[in-house]
């Protein structure tokens with residue numbers, strides 16, 4: 001047995017014994033014992049005198065019990081001192097049954113408080129029993145109160161405190177009074193059912209020969225017509241089992257261990273540097289978490305009756321199918337409970353897997369998923385929805401140390417795992433994400449959650465969004481970010497693309513941007529954007545997050561024209577800091593083609609309609625069993641099996657509040673322009689290298705000249721960025737600038753010297769050029 005478990009159980013037993021002794025000793029308090037004990041020194045527990053005293057005592061708990069009773073009843077709170085003893089009993093029981101220790105702690109405070117109030121009330125009375133009921137402390141409190149606020153005032157105060165304590169008990173300790181009452185009645189019903197079932201079972205054992213005993217546990221009754229009595233009994237027993245979720249635990253039934261969920265360390269996200277200066281020297285302020293909905297702390301209350309019931313039903317069904325379980329533990333997540341079953345050595349794992357449908361039917365529940373085996377564990381997992389789904393709020397997943405102190409480049413929160421751990425991933429390592437799920441399963445909320453996490457973590461210098469929203473309404477609120485986070489497309493007015501043909505253009509622009517970034521990286525002699533930004537912080541490139549909210553709409557109208565840039569980007573864009581998040585509600589093979597799938601190793605499946613859809617997205621079943629409303633399976637690149645996660649909820653009102661908070665701030669001076677894609681250039685008949693005007697210089701020559709003079713910096717990458725040129729063209733212009741005497745010769749990887757120091761001098765020089 002687990003050492004920790006054993007220690008807890010032993011402590012529980014010891015505390016229980018102490019509590020019983022304490023309560024018993026106080027209950028049997030007798031005033032006459034005081035005179036009997038008077039002749040005995042306080043430390044005398046042994047010897048002749050002690051033996052004689054014990055025989056005269058009325059308290060059956062001996063000298064120690066009598067002294068304890070005297071101490072507490074006379075000097076503390078009188079008989080009321082028994083009440084905190086109940087808290088001690090509760091501690092013992094909670095330790096023994098491996099329950100959370102929060103409720104007994106709360107109960108202890110409560111009992112101490114209520115005892116002080118009650119003892120003071122007794123202290124106020126003049127009744128003869130007042131003394132033993134209130135003890136010295138009760139009398140003293142009563143005296144103090146009646147001196148300070150008068151006798152009537154003391155009664156009013158104490159009555160108010162007592163009423164408040166009763167209300168508190170009803171509101172907090174009995175969380176939902178009506179539910180509890182109902183479950184208490186159901187509990188009595190279940191108990192009655194169990195007693196009847198046990199009685200019938202005993203009767204049937206007595207009334208039939210031993211050889212038939214085994215047949216009782218068979219899923220199907222024997223087909224022997226002579227055996228109608230046994231048959232009927234079997235049916236009855238099974239019916240009973242189904243009706244009363246009977247599941248009376250047999251002697252050898254394994255005990256359930258409830259695994260404590262992860263307690264994420266909380267942190268105030270607003271207590272960090274909220275104000276930053278952008279490269280444009282504009283002050284930017286991060287949104288405050290107060291813009292997100294304030295909720296009561298997420299309730300991690302575990303309904304143990306419900307849990308025990310599910311466990312019993314599960315074990316009952318497994319027993320019917322002859323699957324023996326030796327150990328069982330449960331982790332209660334936001335929506336489902338994960339039961340981890342350790343099987344007997346002779347049980348094949350495949351037996352449990354093949355029971356998925358039977359179990360789902362037997363337990364009459366949706367959302368049952370079997371993980372066989374749980375990776376890295378000697379156990380099989382069965383996820384069963386519990387009756388108390390909890391919403392995971394966006395605020396609660398951001399207000400944790402993990403998010404506040406993360407060192408990720410693009411941190412996105414995905415949600416909470418079954419163990420209540422906040423699941424945070426770096427989009428950079430994913431590096432692209434494919435999301436699928438039926439209508440209304442929570443995809444758009446999921447995308448909002450990811451974008452919101454990025455807005456809370458990144459400044460507009462660090463990340464830019466390319467938003468493609470064929471559904472037109474899903475990403476509407478992000479329009480507020482136009483001066484901060486949204487890119488600008490060459491020749492397009494809109495910054496959020498809704499038209500499928502423009503979407504193709506936008507994707508090709510991003511593809512072109514990718515190529516240009518590769519040129520830049522090559523020139524700088526670095527392998528990826530992180531190195532580039534470290535090496536040239538002044539010219540740091542922002543990450544680009546491309547979101548496509550409905551791939552199906554694009555694939556239907558544009559087909560290969562969309563597939564091609566998406567595939568190319570997915571294959572190549574990681575190193576240059578471009579990351580895709582692509583969602584679809586139609587996870588069929590004509591939308592998520594083999595090529596797209598192969599290039600998106602990280603995938604999220606929300607609830608889908610069928611096993612086939614689940615296979616299309618995850619290469620395995622499971623997503624058809626999800627519960628909707630943000631219940632999802634995340635398949636990371638690094639893990640063999642997907643993880644079940646509950647996506648947080650962020651409302652469109654919250655998104656609007658965050659984006660308009662950002663939108664109201666001063667915008668950046670310069671938009672981040674994406675280059676014109678090649679399709680246009682080809683259409684105009686302009687080929688690579690065909691940009692010369694009639695003087696033999698590039699058409700952008702003059703603009704480039706002004707740019708280098710303005711910045712006093714002869715760098716090819718400056719021309720690339722500011723004029724949105726490819727590397728080779730920018731380098732060619734630089735050579736032309738050198739030939740014209742505007743910049744000096746190349747000097748290794750350093751920027752060239754600029755030989756003209758003002759625009760006037762430049763204009764003069766340009767006019768005199770042949």
Ligand SMILES: Nc1ncnc2c1ncn2[C@@H]1O[C@H](COP(=O)(O)OP(=O)(O)OP(=O)(O)O)[C@@H](O)[C@H]1O
Pocket residue numbers: 391392437438439440441442443444445446585629630631646647648649650
């Ligand atoms: N994480 C969540 N927690 C609680 N409820 C959620 C969650 N996600 C979604 N929902 C509920 O489901 C509804 C539909 O979600 P959402 O709009 O994201 O679905 P969708 O998959 O984008 O659907 P469609 O494809 O039709 O746009 C929401 O309005 C909300 O009520």
